[in-house]
Amino acid sequence: MASNATRLRAIALYKELSRLGRDYPDPSYDFQGRIRRLYEKNRNLTDPEDIEKALRMGEYIKKETLALYSLRKYRHLKRMYPDSTSDPLDPHS
Amino acid sequence: MRPSAARAVDFAVKIRVNPQQTGIDTNVKHSMNPFDEIAVEEAVRLRERLKTEVKSIQAVTIGSPKSIDTLRTALAMGADSAIHVEIPESDPAPEPLAVAKTLKAIIEKQKEGIDIVILGKQAIDDDLGLTGQMLAGLLNWPQATFASKVEVDVAKREVVVVREIDGGGEEIRCKLPLVITTDLRLNVPRYATLPNIMKAKKKPVTKYSAADLGVDLTPQLETLKVTEPPTRVGGGKVESVDELVAKLKEAGITAV
Numbered sequence: 001m002a003s004n005a006t007r008l009r010a011i012a013l014y015k016e017l018s019r020l021g022r023d024y025p026d027p028s029y030d031f032q033g034r035i036r037r038l039y040e041k042n043r044n045l046t047d048p049e050d051i052e053k054a055l056r057m058g059e060y061i062k063k064e065t066l067a068l069y070s071l072r073k074y075r076h077l078k079r080m081y082p083d084s085t086s087d088p089l090d091p092h093s
Numbered sequence: 094m095r096p097s098a099a100r101a102v103d104f105a106v107k108i109r110v111n112p113q114q115t116g117i118d119t120n121v122k123h124s125m126n127p128f129d130e131i132a133v134e135e136a137v138r139l140r141e142r143l144k145t146e147v148k149s150i151q152a153v154t155i156g157s158p159k160s161i162d163t164l165r166t167a168l169a170m171g172a173d174s175a176i177h178v179e180i181p182e183s184d185p186a187p188e189p190l191a192v193a194k195t196l197k198a199i200i201e202k203q204k205e206g207i208d209i210v211i212l213g214k215q216a217i218d219d220d221l222g223l224t225g226q227m228l229a230g231l232l233n234w235p236q237a238t239f240a241s242k243v244e245v246d247v248a249k250r251e252v253v254v255v256r257e258i259d260g261g262g263e264e265i266r267c268k269l270p271l272v273i274t275t276d277l278r279l280n281v282p283r284y285a286t287l288p289n290i291m292k293a294k295k296k297p298v299t300k301y302s303a304a305d306l307g308v309d310l311t312p313q314l315e316t317l318k319v320t321e322p323p324t325r326v327g328g329g330k331v332e333s334v335d336e337l338v339a340k341l342k343e344a345g346i347t348a349v
Contacts (some may be wrong), residue, residue: 012287012288015287016287018306019287025105066284069215069284070281070284072105073104073127073282076104076105077127080217081277083257084129
């Protein structure tokens with residue numbers, strides 16, 4: 001385990017990812033398990049460069065998951081409430 | 094500024110009619126109505142654009158004790174404070190007119206005055222789309238509904254709104270104070286991140302009851318029956334054009 005600062009960052013990121021994972025649309029995906037295993041795989045890193053890389057990967061996962069949620073919701077709403085200039089039966093407008 | 098934050102059945106839930114056929118099964122996941130999320134987001138973005146001109150953003154919800162979650166989400170997205178008009182869990186959901194009357198009572202209670210009220214255009218579980226318009230009528234304020242773009246001119250105390258209408262957009266200029274209802278294309282709401290949710294816990298939430306505001310929330314409408322749409326019957330395949338024509342004739346469709 002590295003310095004206290006990076007440890008706190010890692011823990012905060014873990015909590016954030018756990019909370020995000022609760023809303024994952026596919027119940028069989030086991031988001032929580034995957035995050036746990038990724039963290040355990042990297043628990044003994046000492047080189048600061050490696051630690052930064054791992055944290056960046058965590059941030060990337062967070063952003064991608066947020067984008068997934070956002071897009072899924074938007075697509076659903078766009079289908080249910082098509083705008084005035086698009087044809088409700090046309091999937092591409 | 095006052096965005097509304099109604100709690101509705103979550104968008105991803107498959108709605109089921111309850112066995113008594115009097116309504117839908119509400120023992121499912123609920124979250125903030127997506128159009129209200131857009132309303133809260135727009136309020137926060139207006140502050141980001143206009144900075145100190147926006148003195149405060151207050152989120153309001155009228156509902157059971159569980160509705161506090163939607164207020165917490167609104168606070169985490171950037172609202173400064175929240176107002177919860179609490180109704181008992183067992184009471185039926187308030188009707189749009191009752192909601193509008195309650196919002197009017199809250200607005201009139203505010204000493205500093207409210208300039209803009211932003212609501213979602215409709216709730217995704219009942220799709221009524223009435224509250225905003227009723228509120229504007231009760232307050233005698235102008236309304237800009239189905240807004241897909243909002244631009245505030247602080248000096249002139251005017252707002253230019255582009256509204257979604259059949260076949261395109263309509264641009265209107267309104268004087269403050271104003272009621273706006275949001276359409277899907279106004280913005281994409283931010284996700285409330287954990288640090289913001291933590292910060293939101295310290296923000297004030299004022300509780301009122303309907304009696305405090307002098308509003309009667311009893312429903313004026315009685316739902317007689319709720320049924321699911323008829324199940325789709327499968328189509329049939331035909332071998333030739335003649336057979337197709339014969340089947341169409343059978344179904345009673347004649348040539349134009």
